[in-house]
Amino acid sequence: MKMPDLNLETLEKRPEIIKALRKIIPEENFGDNIIEDEDGLKVYECDGLSAYCQLPMLVVLPETTEQVSQTLKYCSDNDIKVVARGSGTSLSGGALPLADAVLLGLGKFNKIIDIDYNNRTVVAQPGVTNLSITEAVMHNNFYYAPDPSSQIACSIGGNVAENSGGVHCLKYGLTTNNILGIEMVLMNGDIITLGGKYLDAGGYDFLGILAGSEGLLGVITEVTVRILRKPDLARAMLIGFDDIVAAGDCVASIIGAGIIPGGMEMMDKLAIKAAEDFIQAGYPLDVEALLIVELDGPKSEIDYLINIVEDISKDHGAGYIRISNNDSEREIFWAGRKAAFPAVGRITPDYYCMDGTIPRSKLPEVLKSMNEMSEKYDLRVANVFHAGDGNLHPLIMYDANKEGELKRAEDFGSEILKLCVEVGGVLTGEHGVGVEKRDLMSTMFTEEDLKQQQRVKCAFDPEGLLNPGKVFPTLHRCSELGRVHVHQGKTRFPDIPHF
Amino acid sequence: MSSVFSPDTPKDLLDCIKMACGQGEKFEIRGQGSKRGWGRPIHNCRILDLGKLSGISLYEPKELVLSAAAGTTMKSIVETLRDNDQYLAFEPPKLSSLYDGSDKCGTLGGVIATNLSGPRRLSAGAARDHLLGFEAVSGAGEYFKSGGRVVKNVTGFDLSKLLAGSFGTLAAMTSITVKVLPRPNKSRTLLVRGLENKAAIKVLSESLSLSLEVSGAAHLPIGISNKSSIPYISSDNSSVTVIRLEGHAPSVEARCKIVKKIWREYGDIEELHTHNTEKFWNEISGIVTFLDQEANQIWRISVPPSQGAELLVKLKEKLKCDAFFDWGGGLIWLSESNETKYSEKIIREAMSEQSGHATLFRASDKDRESFDVFNPQPNALMNITRKIKKNFDPHGVLNPERMYEGV
Numbered sequence: 001m002k003m004p005d006l007n008l009e010t011l012e013k014r015p016e017i018i019k020a021l022r023k024i025i026p027e028e029n030f031g032d033n034i035i036e037d038e039d040g041l042k043v044y045e046c047d048g049l050s051a052y053c054q055l056p057m058l059v060v061l062p063e064t065t066e067q068v069s070q071t072l073k074y075c076s077d078n079d080i081k082v083v084a085r086g087s088g089t090s091l092s093g094g095a096l097p098l099a100d101a102v103l104l105g106l107g108k109f110n111k112i113i114d115i116d117y118n119n120r121t122v123v124a125q126p127g128v129t130n131l132s133i134t135e136a137v138m139h140n141n142f143y144y145a146p147d148p149s150s151q152i153a154c155s156i157g158g159n160v161a162e163n164s165g166g167v168h169c170l171k172y173g174l175t176t177n178n179i180l181g182i183e184m185v186l187m188n189g190d191i192i193t194l195g196g197k198y199l200d201a202g203g204y205d206f207l208g209i210l211a212g213s214e215g216l217l218g219v220i221t222e223v224t225v226r227i228l229r230k231p232d233l234a235r236a237m238l239i240g241f242d243d244i245v246a247a248g249d250c251v252a253s254i255i256g257a258g259i260i261p262g263g264m265e266m267m268d269k270l271a272i273k274a275a276e277d278f279i280q281a282g283y284p285l286d287v288e289a290l291l292i293v294e295l296d297g298p299k300s301e302i303d304y305l306i307n308i309v310e311d312i313s314k315d316h317g318a319g320y321i322r323i324s325n326n327d328s329e330r331e332i333f334w335a336g337r338k339a340a341f342p343a344v345g346r347i348t349p350d351y352y353c354m355d356g357t358i359p360r361s362k363l364p365e366v367l368k369s370m371n372e373m374s375e376k377y378d379l380r381v382a383n384v385f386h387a388g389d390g391n392l393h394p395l396i397m398y399d400a401n402k403e404g405e406l407k408r409a410e411d412f413g414s415e416i417l418k419l420c421v422e423v424g425g426v427l428t429g430e431h432g433v434g435v436e437k438r439d440l441m442s443t444m445f446t447e448e449d450l451k452q453q454q455r456v457k458c459a460f461d462p463e464g465l466l467n468p469g470k471v472f473p474t475l476h477r478c479s480e481l482g483r484v485h486v487h488q489g490k491t492r493f494p495d496i497p498h499f
Numbered sequence: 500m501s502s503v504f505s506p507d508t509p510k511d512l513l514d515c516i517k518m519a520c521g522q523g524e525k526f527e528i529r530g531q532g533s534k535r536g537w538g539r540p541i542h543n544c545r546i547l548d549l550g551k552l553s554g555i556s557l558y559e560p561k562e563l564v565l566s567a568a569a570g571t572t573m574k575s576i577v578e579t580l581r582d583n584d585q586y587l588a589f590e591p592p593k594l595s596s597l598y599d600g601s602d603k604c605g606t607l608g609g610v611i612a613t614n615l616s617g618p619r620r621l622s623a624g625a626a627r628d629h630l631l632g633f634e635a636v637s638g639a640g641e642y643f644k645s646g647g648r649v650v651k652n653v654t655g656f657d658l659s660k661l662l663a664g665s666f667g668t669l670a671a672m673t674s675i676t677v678k679v680l681p682r683p684n685k686s687r688t689l690l691v692r693g694l695e696n697k698a699a700i701k702v703l704s705e706s707l708s709l710s711l712e713v714s715g716a717a718h719l720p721i722g723i724s725n726k727s728s729i730p731y732i733s734s735d736n737s738s739v740t741v742i743r744l745e746g747h748a749p750s751v752e753a754r755c756k757i758v759k760k761i762w763r764e765y766g767d768i769e770e771l772h773t774h775n776t777e778k779f780w781n782e783i784s785g786i787v788t789f790l791d792q793e794a795n796q797i798w799r800i801s802v803p804p805s806q807g808a809e810l811l812v813k814l815k816e817k818l819k820c821d822a823f824f825d826w827g828g829g830l831i832w833l834s835e836s837n838e839t840k841y842s843e844k845i846i847r848e849a850m851s852e853q854s855g856h857a858t859l860f861r862a863s864d865k866d867r868e869s870f871d872v873f874n875p876q877p878n879a880l881m882n883i884t885r886k887i888k889k890n891f892d893p894h895g896v897l898n899p900e901r902m903y904e905g906v
Contacts, residue, residue: 118704118805119829142708163653176657177628190879196854197803198829200614200625200664202873203902204884208627208660212653229710256561258584258681258747297712298757301750357649359562391651429651437654444654449643452670452891453656459886471655481890 001052001435003469007100010080014057017080017102021060024070033108035059044103047088047095048150049436051406056083056097061105065183065191065221068104072219073189075102081465082187084215086127086155091353092434094162094214094470101468104219106157112136113222119197120227121180126157126220130164133225142227145172148430149338157220163212165430167263167337170388171296172228174430176211181224184210184217187461197224209456214432215467217460231296234262235306236330239313240287240320244268247289248363250316251387254293255360257312259305262296264388265337268367271344271382271395272336278343281336284320291387292337294330340384341395348380348397352409356420357391357429369419370394377412379405391429392420418443433471441473450474455481503546509634509642509673515547516671517640519896528667528898530570530606534613536598538666538901539872540864547897549608552673557648560585564631564648565679569608569672576607580679588680589629590617592784597797597861608672614664617784618715618743618825621707627663629678635662635670638892648676661887667898668906669891683745688715688771688779689758692737696720697808699740700828702765704804706742707827709761711754715743715780716827723789723823729779731769740765743780783825786832791821794834796842796862802855804829810849817845832860843870850874873902 010017018036025033035041036058046053062068075082081101088095097103109125115137116122122133122144130151133144147166148154154164159175160182172178181195194207201207210217241247247266254261267275267290276283283290293309295302306323313321324330336343344351358366367383374381384393394416398409417427417437421444427437441450450472457464458478504526506512519526526547529535549570557566560583567576573591580586591610595603611633616625623629632646645658662670694702699718707713717740724732724739732739744754755770762768771779782788790797802810807828814820814833820842822833835842843859843866850857856874859867876884881903888895888906900906 116803116805117708119803120704120708121803141710163657165651169651173624173628174651176660177624186879186883190882192877192879192883194880198801198855199620199826200616200627200801202664202856202858203876203880204887205614205627205660205664206880206883208663209657211660212657229708231710252561255563256681258684260680297710298750298753300753301747304747304749357647357651359559359564359649361559361562386651389651390649424647425649426647426652426654428654429649430653432653433655441655444647446643448641449645450655451641452637452643452645452658455637455890456656456658456661456887459883459890462886 003098007079007081010100011057017078018058020074021071024067024074025060025062033061033063044085044088044097044105047085047090047093049091049093049096049434052093052096052435054097054099056103057100059103059105061108063108065185068185068219068221069189069191071102071104072185072187076187076189076463076465079463079465081468083467084219086158086161087129087153089150089154089158090162090432090434091355092428092432092436094432094434096435098469106155109157109221116197117142121197121224122227123222123224124156126223127155130154130156130159137227141230143230144178144225144227146175146178156223156225160211160220160223161213161215162432165391167265167386170264170386171260171262176208178226179207179211179223180226182207182210182220183222184220186218187463187466195224214434214471216457216471217466231262233299233302234294234296234330235302236292236294236324236333237306237309238283238320238322238333239291239293239318240284241289241316241318242287243317244289244367245364246316247291248360248387250291250313250318252360253312253316254309255388257308259308261293261388263292263294265292266290266385266387267337267340268383270380271340271384274343274347274382275336275340278346279336279339281332283336287320292333337384344382344395344397349399349401352396352398352413354392354394354396354413354416355428355431356417356425357389358420358423358425360390362423362425363390366392366419366423370416373412373415377408379409379412386429389429390425414440435470438471439473451476451481503548505548505551507551509552509636512552512671512673513636513640513642516636516638516896520640520894523894525896525899528671530609531572531603533595533601533603533605534598534609536861537613539867539904541898541901544899547671549606549671555579556674563679564676566648566674566676567607569606569675571607573604573607573610577604584682585679586682587629587677588619588623589626590619590623590784591615591626592617592786594785596785597787607675611663611672611675612665612667618717618780621716621826622712622714627660630659630663630675631678632676633659633662633672634674635672637670638894638897646676650678666901668888668901669897671897685748685751686743686745686773686776687751687755688741688743688776689755689762690732690739690741690769690771691762691765691767692735692739693766694738694740696811696824699738700804700808700824702740702762703742703827705761706758709757711744711757712746713742714745715741715783717741717783718824718828719789720823723821726789727779727782728788729771729775731771731775732779743776789821789823790832790834791836794836796835796866797860798833798835798846798857799860800831800833800846800850800855800857802829802831802853806853806855807831810853813849814846818842847871
């Protein structure tokens with residue numbers, strides 16, 4: 001993975017930079033808040049995509065928005081790159097450090113600032129974990145809807161940066177649909193506030209563009225989220241099929257019948273077996289595909305919808321149907337699915353998790369091709385899907401210690417993602433582009449498409465100092481993007497090489 | 500040269516804008532022109548009429564997705580969806596009667612460009628939340644796309660959000676892909692009378708804090724409710740507080756029961772069934788029924804719901820106006836009925852003391868020219884706004900100054 005050229009001048013100035021940042025961070029906190037020794041830096045060398053590692057130049061852990069502002073301003077004035085990091089759970093290398101960059105950790109922004117039941121909002125600092133927002137309001141039967149699998153560890157700031165999803169986003173939306181406001185600091189040190197405890201602030205929707213911007217536009221220092229009342233009841237169904245295509249059709253029919261379940265997940269045979277061996281959730285082992293459908297709402301609604309879903313499933317040839325009778329049973333149904341990744345991890349030395357999204361109707365075609373690819377690359381693949389929204393998580397199994405297997409797994413993954421784009425889908429549904437899918441962006445976007453995204457980047461961070469080397473395969477200098485060459489009705493741009 | 504350009508194809512549109520970049524030409528983008536009275540007036544521009552870029556290019560009901568050219572009329576989209584028992588859940592309102600008194604429904608491009616949404620905003624989101632992807636020509640004369648046709652997508656920056664609500668100032672959209680949803684097969688409106696604004700909003704807030712999936716929560720003060728064409732709403736000269744529940748029949752019935760139990764202490768509860776519910780919420784989203792049609796200015800004010808009632812009290816001390824609440828108290832629609840020249844100042848001053856924003860939704864050309872139509876932004880934010888505009892439309896070709904003076 002080629003990263004931006006090292007700025008040797010910055011590296012030479014490292015002692016000077018540390019000295020300057022010490023002036024910004026209060027003296028009594030040096031030990032804690034500025035990390036410069038190799039052992040300390042090692043903690044930050046990678047995120048959830050552990051195939052890529054890099055020690056940062058140094059780590060700063062500010063505690064106030066003002067400190068973030070001064071740090072960014074100093075770095076901006078001195079042409080120093082900055083990578084922001086929450087809990088470091090990104091699966092796409094979004095928080096991968098750079099050798100010549102300051103890593104700005106937001107772990108000390110760990111407080112919930114305000115809980116407002118009248119307006120149904122919570123204001124949290126970015127380092128607060130996703131789950132602790134729910135925990136802070138659950139005694140009043142409220143919760144925060146987006147629930148990425150890593151919710152116990154991942155931070156709300158990171159959720160905004162990645163526009164995280166989760167199993168419930170089919171019904172309740174992604175992060176972008178559940179945040180109302182943010183406070184953030186721009187690379188030049190400006191502190192800006194977007195939105196608040198109200199809807200649809202006028203002007204350009206910068207709140208919307210910040211969600212999923214992968215730390216390239218600013219550093220978030222506060223987030224206002226919407227909270228919801230917990231549904232009265234939730235029941236889950238396990239539905240087994242002899243044929244994975246029938247399972248896919250069943251998903252389409254449930255949605256086609258006007259039912260939007262709280263969650264709708266699918267696993268293939270290999271994933272079912274791995275999960276069952278690991279968790280003993282009681283999954284049937286003689287089926288090709290297993291659906292987990294969760295319905296939530298008032299009891300009468302669930303009773304009514306469960307019957308409809310049951311009928312639809314039978315129409316599609318479901319040979320196995322089990323319905324949870326209480327919450328602990330429902331949780332066991334989910335436990336296997338939620339542990340599917342580590343479960344697959346038990347049957348293979350390494351696995352590589354992909355994240356493409358496809359139109360649901362293309363599932364049979366994509367599965368067939370994936371099986372062919374599995375033979376071609378001689379690597380097994382287990383499939384876990386967010387079936388309701390067409391988001392696939394093929395887990396490619398390999399052994400990094402065997403020569404050439406990592407490369408084969410990566411090539412296999414790339415081919416899957418290219419296929420997703422070919423059938424009308426996208427490269428990443430919820431894990432982000434980061435460094436992992438950066439060089440595949442051109443399979444989905446033209447040069448012109450990518451330039452428009454970079455025009456946004458240039459408005460927020462014209463020098464390209466925030467999280468460089470992520471998301472975009474080609475680095476355009478903003479001055480060049482800004483110029484429009486019109487010659488006989490044709491525009492021209494110099495070709496700048498990949499880094 | 501004609502003052503109206505009507506490109507037949509996206510390629511024509513691209514050529515038009517490239518030409519404009521080279522020759523210093525400027526365009527006002529128009530679909531049906533049904534919302535021309537919203538935003539700052541545009542001067543000395545040729546009309547770029549997107550009406551010929553029309554037609555639904557993809558509609559897969561089972562996939563819950565529809566793509567159409569930007570100039571496709573909302574009428575044809577709504578009808579096509581209705582034939583399949585589907586709809587646009589964000590409930591885009593028909594506003595033409597507010598502006599030019601016509602019966603036009605506008606175009607899909609116009610709805611997205613203004614990020615319109617109706618009462619269901621609370622539960623279903625705004626237009627922005629339903630826009631999956633688009634193709635467009637930027638003001639710099641570059642044809643580009645963003646997003647796709649699937650809901651779950653974090654591939655690159657979400658330019659859909661940027662374009663939604665940008666009033667055509669950054670790019671002219673050619674094709675738009677939106678999420679569609681099954682129409683609820685049953686809907687009910689529950690209403691209780693005689694509550695003061697503050698008490699009503701408390702009742703709405705209480706109901707929104709339950710797990711009832713309320714899809715509309717409004718309050719019509721005394722003197723406003725009697726303008727409704729539905730006798731249940733208008734007959735008694737009292738305030739009316741309403742919520743809407745939609746979905747599968749047994750679920751709607753069950754939720755109605757819960758609300759009735761809670762609301763019993765506030766007075767007699769009446770119920771509108773599906774037909775009247777649809778009619779009533781169309782009146783709420785179309786707003787004009789409940790406001791003073793002759794008013795000089797109509798405002799849309801969005802605030803934290805718990806502060807809506809107090810803000811209106813403050814405004815009424817200085818302003819003669821008609822007003823009602825939507826979004827559980829978070830949205831105030833207000834028509835200013837006296838001749839005061841200072842209403843803009845009064846509203847802006849009140850807003851400067853609290854969080855939220857106010858949009859001058861309808862006013863004379865002169866007022867929309869001399870006053871801020873959108874809430875003024877702090878400097879740092881305005882700088883970004885200017886840079887975005889300049890980066891996407893360096894020559895100021897598209898809808899110049901429609902949102903902000905000099906942008």
